Amino acid sequence: MSLIDPSVPKxxxxxxSLPASRSKNSSIPDPPGYPSQSAALSKKQASKEAKTQPRKQPTTEEMDTLKLKKAWEVALAPVKSLPMTAIMMYMSGNSLQIFSIMMVFMAFKNPIMGIISTNQAFERFESESNKGKIIQAKLAYVAMQLVALAVGIWKVNAMGLLPTTRSDWLAWEAQREPLELAVPAL
Structure with missing residues (x-):
C-alpha cells in the first residue's frame, strides 16, 4: 500500500522528492564549453593547488614600468572623449540655446579642472625612480587638455561669441578726422 495521500497533487x-540520479550516457559528448563533471573537479583541485603557492612579489623596476603605463593611460584619456564631444557640439547647432550653452560650459570646465588637478591625477603613479618619466606624461596630459579646450574655443567661435571681426570692436575704434569738410549751400 502506498503512503501517498491522494488529496496531494502529483x-x-x-x-x-529528489529526482533519481541518472548515470551519464558516455555515447553523448558534452556540449562545447561545458566540461564534464570529472574535468570540472580536476580544475577545482588544480585551482586550489595554485592558490596555495605564494605569489612572487614584483620588483621595483616592474612596478615602475606598470605605474608608467597607467600614467600614460591617464595622460591620453582626455583625447579619447574628444571625438564624441566634437560631434555633440557640431550637432547642437550654433544658436544660443540651453543645450548648446551647457555643452560649451562643459567644454571649458572639464579641461580647466583637469589642468588644475594634474598633480592629483598622477600622484599615485609617482615614485622617486620614475619622476622624470612621469613629468613627460604630465606634459602630455596638459597638452591633451589644451586640445580639449581648443574644441570649446572652436564652438564659441562658431556660435559667433568671439570678437574676431572689425565690427565687434567699433566701440573702441577712433573716429577718423576728415581732411576736408563740405558745407551745403543755401
Whole structure:
C-alpha cells in the first residue's frame, strides 16, 4: 500500500522528492564549453593547488614600468572623449540655446579642472625612480587638455561669441578726422 495521500497533487509530491540520479550516457559528448563533471573537479583541485603557492612579489623596476603605463593611460584619456564631444557640439547647432550653452560650459570646465588637478591625477603613479618619466606624461596630459579646450574655443567661435571681426570692436575704434569738410549751400 502506498503512503501517498491522494488529496496531494502529483507535482507537489515530485517537488518534495529528489529526482533519481541518472548515470551519464558516455555515447553523448558534452556540449562545447561545458566540461564534464570529472574535468570540472580536476580544475577545482588544480585551482586550489595554485592558490596555495605564494605569489612572487614584483620588483621595483616592474612596478615602475606598470605605474608608467597607467600614467600614460591617464595622460591620453582626455583625447579619447574628444571625438564624441566634437560631434555633440557640431550637432547642437550654433544658436544660443540651453543645450548648446551647457555643452560649451562643459567644454571649458572639464579641461580647466583637469589642468588644475594634474598633480592629483598622477600622484599615485609617482615614485622617486620614475619622476622624470612621469613629468613627460604630465606634459602630455596638459597638452591633451589644451586640445580639449581648443574644441570649446572652436564652438564659441562658431556660435559667433568671439570678437574676431572689425565690427565687434567699433566701440573702441577712433573716429577718423576728415581732411576736408563740405558745407551745403543755401
Amino acid at each position: 507535482w507537489v509530491v515530485d517537488l518534495q
